[in-house]
Amino acid sequence: MARNIKADHGAVYRAVVNWTEVPEKGGTPHTEYEGPYGEPGAAQGRVTFWENYLRDADTGETRASGHVEEGTITWKLYTPEKKRGRQGGRA
Numbered sequence: 001m002a003r004n005i006k007a008d009h010g011a012v013y014r015a016v017v018n019w020t021e022v023p024e025k026g027g028t029p030h031t032e033y034e035g036p037y038g039e040p041g042a043a044q045g046r047v048t049f050w051e052n053y054l055r056d057a058d059t060g061e062t063r064a065s066g067h068v069e070e071g072t073i074t075w076k077l078y079t080p081e082k083k084r085g086r087q088g089g090r091a
Contacts, residue, residue, distance in 0.1 A: 010072075011070050011071065011072060012035065012036035012037065012038065012070070012071055012072065012073055013035060013036065013037045013038075013039065013040045013042070013043040013068050013069065013070055013071075014033055014034060014035030014036050014037065014043055014068070014069050014071070015033070015034040015035055015037075015043040015044070015046035015047045015050075015066055015068060016031065016032075016033055016047075016066050016067055016068070016069055017031070017032045017033075017034065017046070017047060017050045017064055017065075017066040018030070018031050018064065018065050018066055019032070019050060019054055019063055019064040019065075020063045020064075021063075022063070032050075034046045036071070036073065040068050040070070043068040043069075044068050046066075047065075047066035047067065047068065050064040050066065051064045051065065051066070
């Protein structure tokens, strides 16, 4: 089901979440983007979710941090590429 983010004539927001794998799995850093959202609070909520979800229960430290970015959307007509026909017959 499609959702209406009420952003056709205004700003949209996305959550930028930086997180690190557990050291036992290499401790590799990652950046994920979630959104767009119509309100900054919704994007901030996702940042907070990941900070809490990746929080160590013993130490209270989290492996995630993040921030909210603001932007606009520009819509343009989408024209799909034509599919190429198969070459040759069945194998």
